[in-house]
Amino acid sequence: MTKKLISAPLPTLKRLPRYLHILQDLKAKGIKQVSATIIAEELGIDSIQVRKDLSTTGIIGKPKIGFELNELIDHIVHFLNWDNMTDAFLVGLGGLGKAILGYDNFKNYGLNIVAAFDTDPELLDTKVHCVGVFDIKKLEDLAQRMKIHIGVLTVPVSAAQEVAEKMVAGGIKAIWNFAPVKLKLPDNIIIENVFLSQSLGVLTHRLAQLKNTEA
Amino acid sequence: MTKKLISAPLPTLKRLPRYLHILQDLKAKGIKQVSATIIAEELGIDSIQVRKDLSTTGIIGKPKIGFELNELIDHIVHFLNWDNMTDAFLVGLGGLGKAILGYDNFKNYGLNIVAAFDTDPELLDTKVHCVGVFDIKKLEDLAQRMKIHIGVLTVPVSAAQEVAEKMVAGGIKAIWNFAPVKLKLPDNIIIENVFLSQSLGVLTHRLAQLKNTEA
Numbered sequence: 469m470t471k472k473l474i475s476a477p478l479p480t481l482k483r484l485p486r487y488l489h490i491l492q493d494l495k496a497k498g499i500k501q502v503s504a505t506i507i508a509e510e511l512g513i514d515s516i517q518v519r520k521d522l523s524t525t526g527i528i529g530k531p532k533i534g535f536e537l538n539e540l541i542d543h544i545v546h547f548l549n550w551d552n553m554t555d556a557f558l559v560g561l562g563g564l565g566k567a568i569l570g571y572d573n574f575k576n577y578g579l580n581i582v583a584a585f586d587t588d589p590e591l592l593d594t595k596v597h598c599v600g601v602f603d604i605k606k607l608e609d610l611a612q613r614m615k616i617h618i619g620v621l622t623v624p625v626s627a628a629q630e631v632a633e634k635m636v637a638g639g640i641k642a643i644w645n646f647a648p649v650k651l652k653l654p655d656n657i658i659i660e661n662v663f664l665s666q667s668l669g670v671l672t673h674r675l676a677q678l679k680n681t682e683a
Numbered sequence: 684m685t686k687k688l689i690s691a692p693l694p695t696l697k698r699l700p701r702y703l704h705i706l707q708d709l710k711a712k713g714i715k716q717v718s719a720t721i722i723a724e725e726l727g728i729d730s731i732q733v734r735k736d737l738s739t740t741g742i743i744g745k746p747k748i749g750f751e752l753n754e755l756i757d758h759i760v761h762f763l764n765w766d767n768m769t770d771a772f773l774v775g776l777g778g779l780g781k782a783i784l785g786y787d788n789f790k791n792y793g794l795n796i797v798a799a800f801d802t803d804p805e806l807l808d809t810k811v812h813c814v815g816v817f818d819i820k821k822l823e824d825l826a827q828r829m830k831i832h833i834g835v836l837t838v839p840v841s842a843a844q845e846v847a848e849k850m851v852a853g854g855i856k857a858i859w860n861f862a863p864v865k866l867k868l869p870d871n872i873i874i875e876n877v878f879l880s881q882s883l884g885v886l887t888h889r890l891a892q893l894k895n896t897e898a
Contacts, residue, residue: 475892476888478885481881481884481885481888482878482881482884482885484884485863485878485880485881485883485884486840486863486864486878486881488880489839489840489863489864489880490840493839493840493841496841511864511865512865512867513865547888548884548887548888549887549888549890549891550884550887552891554887554890562788563785563786563787563788564786564788566785566786567782567783567785567786568782570778570781570782570785571778571779571781571782572778573777573778573779574879574883577880577883577884577887578883578887579883579887617890617894618886618887618890624704624708625701625704625705625708626708626711641890641893642886642887642889642890642893644882644883644886648700648701648704649701649704649726650726650727650728652727656893658886658889658890658893660882660883660885660886661882662877662879662882663697663700663701664789664877665700665703665704665792666696666697666700666701667859667875667876667877668700668789668792668793668794668859668875669696669697669699669700669763669765669792670693670696670697670875671833671857671859671873671875672763672764672765672769672792672793672794672833672857673691673696673762673763673764674857674873675764675769675832675833675856675857675873676764676767677690678856678857678871678873679832
């Protein structure tokens with residue numbers, strides 16, 4: 469497949485992986501064809517929305533039949549760039565960094581972590597979950613030489629900005645940031661934040677409130 | 684400390700853990716006092732916002748001095764209910780579930796996973812990262828008997844709704860949901876979604892677009 473230049477709005481981009489999970493479940497059940505209506509019902513959202521999202525990716529269904537399941541899966545995977553395994557570096561081997569290295573499943577989403585970096589001398593030149601660990605001093609040079617474009621950032625808050633700048637200096641264009649800080653980087657750098665402590669904070673605070681209300 | 688009935692808007696709740704990370708960094712550097720201005724500068728946000736957020740939690744700073752660092756940290760930790768370790772069950776020991784069990788750091792945020800559940804006979808009655816694994820059939824009964832209020836949901840999409848309903852039947856009031864599906868549960872159940880594949884999808888799609896633009 470040749471890569472086409474299609475852009476999609478953020479809400480569509482966020483729904484596509486959810487469609488994919490549903491489609492893969494249906495495939496596992498031996499189903500061969502699927503309609504936007506079925507996807508919409510499974511997810512409890514509007515079928516017009518699903519039809520619109522799918523048409524954004526450029527795929528066209530057949531009237532009354534819908535989509536060939538395999539074709540639709542391949543199409544979405546391709547649209548998300550998940551068929552094109554992307555090599556990435558991970559920096560910061562605390563608990564979260566190690567957990568991410570150990571979570572093999574990101575490979576299904578096209579992410580292949582090929583090296584990890586830390587400052588801890590005890591970790592250097594070892595392997596964690598089969599991935600080699602290098603001194604953070606080598607990050608910039610190795611990223612350039614290996615043409616790495618994705619960085620996974622799992623360092624403490626205090627180091628996040630500095631390490632992110634090193635990633636950018638090494639040619640990294642997209643950062644998956646787990647350090648709960650807003651990075652200040654050039655506009656052309658893609659940043660996706662996952663702030664787990666924020667999410668957990670919302671949950672535990674609301675739970676405490678609920679208990680107060682009930683008490 | 685007695686628990687007070689204070690509610691906070693969602694954006695404030697989401698910023699508080701970020702303030703906490705900054706404050707803990709400052710504490711590690713030996714700093715004793717801090718102002719809203721310093722926090723604002725560190726995070727690159729407006730100091731009026733910081734002042735407003737902190738006052739929502741009920742703490743009052745001293746003019747010109749600001750806040751005692753330790754007092755402010757304790758205050759935010761308490762407001763987020765993180766000083767009150769909350770026992771939780773985790774259901775679904777795939778890669779992500781195991782990674783979360785292995786990530787000790789959630790204890791700093793008050794989350795203490797005391798048992799895990801799965802359907803895989805090979806895992807039952809073993810321990811994963813020192814946490815006992817039980818048959819999912821026992822979930823409802825054990826949750827009731829142990830008065831568990833938080834469930835961490837890391838099962839595949841196809842099982843998520845059913846397992847979430849079992850959690851609710853067992854008295855669980857708050858679900859940290861990592862399965863990329865919108866759960867349909869009673870309104871009084873607190874749900875926080877973390878959809879990692881969505882976040883990664885946005886990142887990889889945008890990176891592909893960027894490469895197309897540059898090509």
